[in-house]
Amino acid sequence: MNSNNQTFEQSMVRLEQIVRAMEKGDVELEESLRMFQEGTELIRRCGKLLDEAELQVKKIMTSPDGSPVEEDFSDEQ
Amino acid sequence: MQQQILSITQINEYIRSQMDEDRLLNQLAVRGEISNYKMYPSGHHYFTLKDENAALKCVMFKTSAVRLRFRPENGMKVIAMGRITVYPRDGAFQLYCSAMTVDGVGDLYAAFEQLKAKLAAQGLFDPAHKKPLPAYPGTIGIITSSAGAAIHDMLRILNKRYPLTQVRLLPVRVQGAEAPGEIAAAIRYANHYRLADLLIVGRGGGSIEDLWAFNDERVAYAIYDSQIPIISAVGHEPDVTISDYVADLRAATPSNAAELAVPDQAALLQSMDSAASAMAGALSRQLRSARQRLEVLSHSSSLASPTGYLEQRQKNLEHLKTRLIAVQTQQLQRRKQRFIGCTAKLDAMSPLKVLTRGYSIVNQDDGTILRSVTQTEPGREVRVTLSDGSLRAVVSEIKENAL
Numbered sequence: 416m417n418s419n420n421q422t423f424e425q426s427m428v429r430l431e432q433i434v435r436a437m438e439k440g441d442v443e444l445e446e447s448l449r450m451f452q453e454g455t456e457l458i459r460r461c462g463k464l465l466d467e468a469e470l471q472v473k474k475i476m477t478s479p480d481g482s483p484v485e486e487d488f489s490d491e492q
Numbered sequence: 493m494q495q496q497i498l499s500i501t502q503i504n505e506y507i508r509s510q511m512d513e514d515r516l517l518n519q520l521a522v523r524g525e526i527s528n529y530k531m532y533p534s535g536h537h538y539f540t541l542k543d544e545n546a547a548l549k550c551v552m553f554k555t556s557a558v559r560l561r562f563r564p565e566n567g568m569k570v571i572a573m574g575r576i577t578v579y580p581r582d583g584a585f586q587l588y589c590s591a592m593t594v595d596g597v598g599d600l601y602a603a604f605e606q607l608k609a610k611l612a613a614q615g616l617f618d619p620a621h622k623k624p625l626p627a628y629p630g631t632i633g634i635i636t637s638s639a640g641a642a643i644h645d646m647l648r649i650l651n652k653r654y655p656l657t658q659v660r661l662l663p664v665r666v667q668g669a670e671a672p673g674e675i676a677a678a679i680r681y682a683n684h685y686r687l688a689d690l691l692i693v694g695r696g697g698g699s700i701e702d703l704w705a706f707n708d709e710r711v712a713y714a715i716y717d718s719q720i721p722i723i724s725a726v727g728h729e730p731d732v733t734i735s736d737y738v739a740d741l742r743a744a745t746p747s748n749a750a751e752l753a754v755p756d757q758a759a760l761l762q763s764m765d766s767a768a769s770a771m772a773g774a775l776s777r778q779l780r781s782a783r784q785r786l787e788v789l790s791h792s793s794s795l796a797s798p799t800g801y802l803e804q805r806q807k808n809l810e811h812l813k814t815r816l817i818a819v820q821t822q823q824l825q826r827r828k829q830r831f832i833g834c835t836a837k838l839d840a841m842s843p844l845k846v847l848t849r850g851y852s853i854v855n856q857d858d859g860t861i862l863r864s865v866t867q868t869e870p871g872r873e874v875r876v877t878l879s880d881g882s883l884r885a886v887v888s889e890i891k892e893n894a895l
Contacts, residue, residue: 417631417657420628420629420630420656420657420658421630423628424628427628431767434770434771434774437774437775437778438774440777444778444779447775451775454767455771458767461760462761465757468655468656469655470655471658471659472647473659473660473661474663475663475687477681483681483685483687485660488638
């Protein structure tokens with residue numbers, strides 16, 4: 416439904432896993448290096464997602480058959 | 493009978509003790525209009541309650557006055573709760589007021605308490621029923637008025653804290669007779685079409701009547717039935733509505749709801765920073781310990797000289813190579829000999845070789861080789877193959893060897 420948010424959440428969860436595994440210290444050096452690279456890339460990507468994000472606001476209206484329709488909503492204040 | 497003569501102190505104390513024993517006077521609620529209202533710097537409030545025919549002096553001490561939900565004014569109709577007793581110094585009785593509500597709202601208050609008790613008994617406020625909120629809501633449904641400060645404040649805060657989320661506003665009336673039905677319907681609609689990961693239901697501050705839609709049982713049941721977690725955000729800090737009790741989380745204000753709904757990107761960036769340094773720290777620790785291990789190993793006797801180690805490896809390699817070649821050559825030789833042996837055997841068995849020595853092969857009509865005189869009879873045609881060709885012949889006589 417909101418892929419950027421999903422990517423963000425998954426990245427944060429993965430990042431936590433990586434940090435936990437690396438801090439526990441029972442991964443091979445080569446694997447550690449790979450994880451470090453992956454983690455750094457995740458951080459970069461998440462930062463970029465936040466930087467570029469802008470809140471999307473839609474107003475939900477009901478169509479004649481009862482299903483929801485999205486309309487643009489501008490906050491007038 | 494001798495009339496007993498009392499001092500003023502005695503009689504005032506007597507009146508006080510009489511009044512203090514009276515159950516009604518000890519706890520009563522009285523309806524009236526405020527006049528002569530004064531608030532002293534001490535924080536105590538003094539006023540008179542009156543109706544068309546009578547007046548009653550009242551005092552409200554600071555400890556009770558701070559709990560007032562409105563600012564008392566002259567002419568205001570109120571219901572004051574408290575006890576009546578006499579103040580011996582002045583010989584005047586007064587109402588020591590412990591609580592006061594605006595008259596008319598008193599009915600609302602009673603209705604609120606009744607509904608609250610009923611819903612509590614039905615388990616609508618049960619903490620076990622409360623759902624956890626998503627950590628990173630992808631879509632937030634906001635059920636409130638599309639005009640007004642509440643939506644504006646929420647959008648501003650959501651955008652500042654976590655712009656990755658998406659907002660779906662379900663506009664409803666938030667006060668008036670239609671409001672409770674619309675709010676409840678919007679909650680159920682959002683659930684039916686799974687419009688959000690999280691709902692915020694609320695409105696900005698107002699009078700107790702303004703907030704009343706959120707004390708409606710239709711709204712309460714809709715919140716309770718919601719599969720989507722709900723944050724209730726009604727009015728200002730001290731206002732507590734039924735919705736607040738039923739919701740999965742109560743926010744003091746709409747702005748506060750927006751803060752509770754999403755993570756703060758400032759904090760997220762900070763935790764990413766600390767993740768980065770945690771990773772770097774872990775990696776450098778690991779590298780350091782690997783280097784130390786290497787150090788220990790390189791000091792061991794066999795590896796004291798790195799070139800010696802390499803030379804040794806080189807020699808081993810050479811030796812292996814020679815052996816490999818020897819084995820291969822040997823195998824090749826053996827195969828070759830076996831091949832030669834096989835061809836000689838094949839050659840010896842070749843029928844052509846036999847034919848050149850004067851033998852011949854006799855086939856019957858159907859091509860089978862004639863191995864015995866019993867397989868044919870006189871008059872049958874046969875084919876005789878010799879080393880340089882074949883000929884047709886007819887069997888004229890058969891003679892069995894008498895061995």
